[in-house]
Amino acid sequence: MHSDNQKTVLTELAPNRQGKTSIMEALVTGGGGFLGLYIVEQLLQSGHSVRVFCRGHYSSLDALGVKTVQGDLRDAATVSSALRGIDAVFHVAAIPGVWGEWDKYYGINTLGTQNVIAGCREQNVQRLIYTSSPSVVFDGEDHLDATEALPYPTNWLCHYPHSKALAEQAVLAANDDRLRTISLRPHLIWGPRDNHLIPRLIQKARSGRLRRVGDGTNVVSMAYVENVAAAHLQAEASLSTSVAATGKAYFINEQQAVNLWDWINELLLRCGMRPVTRSISRNTATQLGRLCETAWRLLRLNGEPPMTRFVAAQLAGSHSYSIAAAEHDFGYRPLFSVEEGLHRLQPDLNRLARPSAAT
Numbered sequence: 001m002h003s004d005n006q007k008t009v010l011t012e013l014a015p016n017r018q019g020k021t022s023i024m025e026a027l028v029t030g031g032g033g034f035l036g037l038y039i040v041e042q043l044l045q046s047g048h049s050v051r052v053f054c055r056g057h058y059s060s061l062d063a064l065g066v067k068t069v070q071g072d073l074r075d076a077a078t079v080s081s082a083l084r085g086i087d088a089v090f091h092v093a094a095i096p097g098v099w100g101e102w103d104k105y106y107g108i109n110t111l112g113t114q115n116v117i118a119g120c121r122e123q124n125v126q127r128l129i130y131t132s133s134p135s136v137v138f139d140g141e142d143h144l145d146a147t148e149a150l151p152y153p154t155n156w157l158c159h160y161p162h163s164k165a166l167a168e169q170a171v172l173a174a175n176d177d178r179l180r181t182i183s184l185r186p187h188l189i190w191g192p193r194d195n196h197l198i199p200r201l202i203q204k205a206r207s208g209r210l211r212r213v214g215d216g217t218n219v220v221s222m223a224y225v226e227n228v229a230a231a232h233l234q235a236e237a238s239l240s241t242s243v244a245a246t247g248k249a250y251f252i253n254e255q256q257a258v259n260l261w262d263w264i265n266e267l268l269l270r271c272g273m274r275p276v277t278r279s280i281s282r283n284t285a286t287q288l289g290r291l292c293e294t295a296w297r298l299l300r301l302n303g304e305p306p307m308t309r310f311v312a313a314q315l316a317g318s319h320s321y322s323i324a325a326a327e328h329d330f331g332y333r334p335l336f337s338v339e340e341g342l343h344r345l346q347p348d349l350n351r352l353a354r355p356s357a358a359t
Helices: 004-010 034-045 059-064 076-082 102-123 159-173 197-207 225-241 260-270 282-299 309-316 324-330 338-352
Strands: 025-029 049-054 067-070 088-091 127-131 143-146 180-186 248-252 319-321
Touching: 025 034, 034 049, 034 059, 034 088, 034 225, 049 076, 067 076, 076 102, 088 102, 088 225, 102 127, 102 159, 127 159, 127 225, 159 180, 159 248, 180 225, 197 260, 197 338, 225 248, 225 324, 225 338, 248 324, 260 338, 282 309
Parallel strands: 025 049, 025 088, 049 067, 088 127, 127 180, 143 319, 180 248
Antiparallel strands: none
């Protein structure tokens, strides 16, 4: 259910297209996931027709009455068929994570994106909005109010950002008069229905395994999920009327960065839990990550290592990004403040605060 305030804002998400309302046929890959579902909901609220391409079956999509096409992004023919009759595709689907085989990340994140691009060509899709990540430009160093001028690194600490960077470059290179493309880089998406970031934090804190990494002074940009979804709709609307943002990548997050560990402790407090007090140095975490990676690789252990060099750098370093370009080029504006987002998140935190909610 949407609040009256959200309904009002959603009706203003898209700039007026040539003085009249324009209903489009949109396809959302990964529309049953955390961010994808919010994009689907906002598209429907704005009056658009929505189709979803996804791997599994989602009751949440059934409840919305959305047509779904089940398939694998690595299947070019199925991807192309799903794009028939589509005006704009929101390519959100990807394999996340910090550990796994290169072939899987490359196949789904990179080759899968290339299949989406090829399908757009074959089916005359006009606009492609790609969900990327700031990790595509992560070079292991601190980023403070960084802009899109950051280059892609030449060395990678894990396969996810590498595969996403290759995909983003393909999306931006595909931009032309027939297919307008844009890449959005939301940083640390959080909010209601999150099934990854916040639940894992709460679980680790409850088990006593959560440690502060570094000196606790690092600042990061955060992105409230409904604001990220809105950015996708705003970007699409801009592509339909202007070339100002075409073929470019944009950071998407809240305007003000936060101290990472203060933010984590605020979430724990809202769950009725104690703040993080124990810590390890960044150097220790990095060395531990290197040892864990070696052990997992040599012994072929299941699951993700408890620490990796990438995770150590993310937890100890500062990563904040300017959204000035998105605000200027396609009028990015959030639906909700951080305080409103935390209020909307509270029911989830109340549920996670119960020990039985641990997964």
